[in-house]
Amino acid sequence: MNLLVVGGGGREHAIIKKLRENPTVDTIYALPGNGGIAADAVCVPEIGAREIDKIVDFATSHDVGFAVVAPDDPLALGCVDRLHQAGIPCFGPNAKAARIEASKVFAKNLMKKYGIPTADYRVFDDPARALDYLRGDGVSFPIVVKADGLALGKGVLIPQTLAEAEEAVRTIMEDRAFGDSGKEIVVEEFLTGPEVSVLAFTDGAAIRPMVSSMDHKRSGDGDTGLNTGGMGTVAPNPYYTPEIAAECMETIFLPTLAAMRSEGCPFKGCLYFGLMLTPRGPRVIEYNCRFGDPETQVVLPLLKTDLLTVMRAVEDGTLGDLDVEWSGGAAACVILASGGYPERYEKGKVMTLPRVLPENVTLYHAGDRLTGEGELVTSGGRVLGVTAAAPTLREALRDAYAAAGTVEFEGRYLRTDIGKRALAALEG
Ligand code: AMP
Numbered sequence: 001m002n003l004l005v006v007g008g009g010g011r012e013h014a015i016i017k018k019l020r021e022n023p024t025v026d027t028i029y030a031l032p033g034n035g036g037i038a039a040d041a042v043c044v045p046e047i048g049a050r051e052i053d054k055i056v057d058f059a060t061s062h063d064v065g066f067a068v069v070a071p072d073d074p075l076a077l078g079c080v081d082r083l084h085q086a087g088i089p090c091f092g093p094n095a096k097a098a099r100i101e102a103s104k105v106f107a108k109n110l111m112k113k114y115g116i117p118t119a120d121y122r123v124f125d126d127p128a129r130a131l132d133y134l135r136g137d138g139v140s141f142p143i144v145v146k147a148d149g150l151a152l153g154k155g156v157l158i159p160q161t162l163a164e165a166e167e168a169v170r171t172i173m174e175d176r177a178f179g180d181s182g183k184e185i186v187v188e189e190f191l192t193g194p195e196v197s198v199l200a201f202t203d204g205a206a207i208r209p210m211v212s213s214m215d216h217k218r219s220g221d222g223d224t225g226l227n228t229g230g231m232g233t234v235a236p237n238p239y240y241t242p243e244i245a246a247e248c249m250e251t252i253f254l255p256t257l258a259a260m261r262s263e264g265c266p267f268k269g270c271l272y273f274g275l276m277l278t279p280r281g282p283r284v285i286e287y288n289c290r291f292g293d294p295e296t297q298v299v300l301p302l303l304k305t306d307l308l309t310v311m312r313a314v315e316d317g318t319l320g321d322l323d324v325e326w327s328g329g330a331a332a333c334v335i336l337a338s339g340g341y342p343e344r345y346e347k348g349k350v351m352t353l354p355r356v357l358p359e360n361v362t363l364y365h366a367g368d369r370l371t372g373e374g375e376l377v378t379s380g381g382r383v384l385g386v387t388a389a390a391p392t393l394r395e396a397l398r399d400a401y402a403a404a405g406t407v408e409f410e411g412r413y414l415r416t417d418i419g420k421r422a423l424a425a426l427e428g
Pocket residue numbers: 119144153154155156188189190191192195217274285286
């Protein structure tokens with residue numbers, strides 16, 4: 001059978017490598033894919049992940065038996081709806097369900113209506129009213145200001161003072177720094193506590209949470225600098241104990257699925273719970289309607305059950321009959337980025353990769369391309385994710401960093417403290 005994967009980053013590479021393990025899989029097409037993914041799939045760089053018409057045409061003309069839509073944009077644009085109309089089974093939520101990520105106002109109102117624990121909030125569609133509110137009594141700082149729509153993970157500002165908050169409202173609503181995503185904003189209570197990412201397979205009724213993980217969103221060591229798409233991940237997340245997992249299942253995961261069903265948009269696919277473990281209990285910081293990046297690069301290597309089997313069960317609504325198994329042990333992913341990311345950076349740097357890698361290490365390509373001469377060069381901010389799986393987190397980190405040291409390109413930048421906090425939490 002031929003498969004199609006929409007997307008072209010490290011997350012998609014991790015999904016493709018895992019799908020490859022199924023012996024019934026013939027060709028995997030990646031739209032657009034990237035330079036490194038080309039070693040594992042047939043990439044179609046001419047078709048971008050937002051070009052829904054072209055994606056559907058390609059799928060119907062290439063005998064695609066199953067499709068996976070990985071990024072948020074095509075999901076929000078209804079790529080799954082369109083593939084279904086064309087008779088192609090696929091993994092991912094339809095556009096209506098993808099609103100759980102694509103509209104923070106939708107997500108917050110859903111949580112309020114169904115009593116799912118999250119930060120207290122207000123919604124504004126008028127900057128003057130937002131400013132009035134922020135200047136009022138009873139508002140304390142820091143506070144959190146979020147653009148309603150998709151903003152490449154950058155639409156969240158955490159002003160420390162009233163002046164900064166006023167600036168945030170203007171940036172998002174008046175200057176439209178994140179485009180139409182900023183028509184409405186959510187202003188919410190600032191929460192504290194360790195953050196946990198939990199990705200979960202769900203067919204709308206049954207849910208199979210994956211191994212928990214921890215992202216490192218800031219660009220610099222010690223969680224300093226600008227927010228990025230993610231500079232590294234570890235799994236499992238040591239703060240996410242079995243007791244907390246059980247509590248999240250009861251108070252967050254199952255109620256969210258029920259809420260989506262009640263709203264007439266059952267969620268099928270990978271639902272990502274961004275959680276904060278506050279002193280008052282776990283709270284939802286955000287939902288994503290898709291696999292996280294780079295969470296996927298540490299979670300999928302620990303999946304023992306065949307990924308295509310799980311994805312088909314999600315599509316068929318039979319996930320409740322399936323046991324999804326995970327290997328013990330841990331995984332760590334260190335992102336190699338272009339110097340300057342997440343701000344301005346140069347592209348086109350020639351990459352040198354090690355000829356042989358230790359068996360427990362995988363390179364997930366995120367932002368590179370092949371030149372006409374077949375040379376691999378950088379083409380994005382996040383270039384590579386170096387993942388190691390091992391019996392313990394300490395070993396996984398050691399092996400990921402050792403392998404990261406054998407990859408070269410000009411300006412290569414990495415954080416040196418991925419997993420440091422997780423290790424401290426584990427080992428005391
Ligand atoms: P998001 O794009 O919603 O994941 O937000 C980006 C980051 O902002 C999160 O990973 C948190 O670190 C932080 N954040 C978002 N909402 C809150 C909140 N209510 N309180 C504290 N930090 C937050």
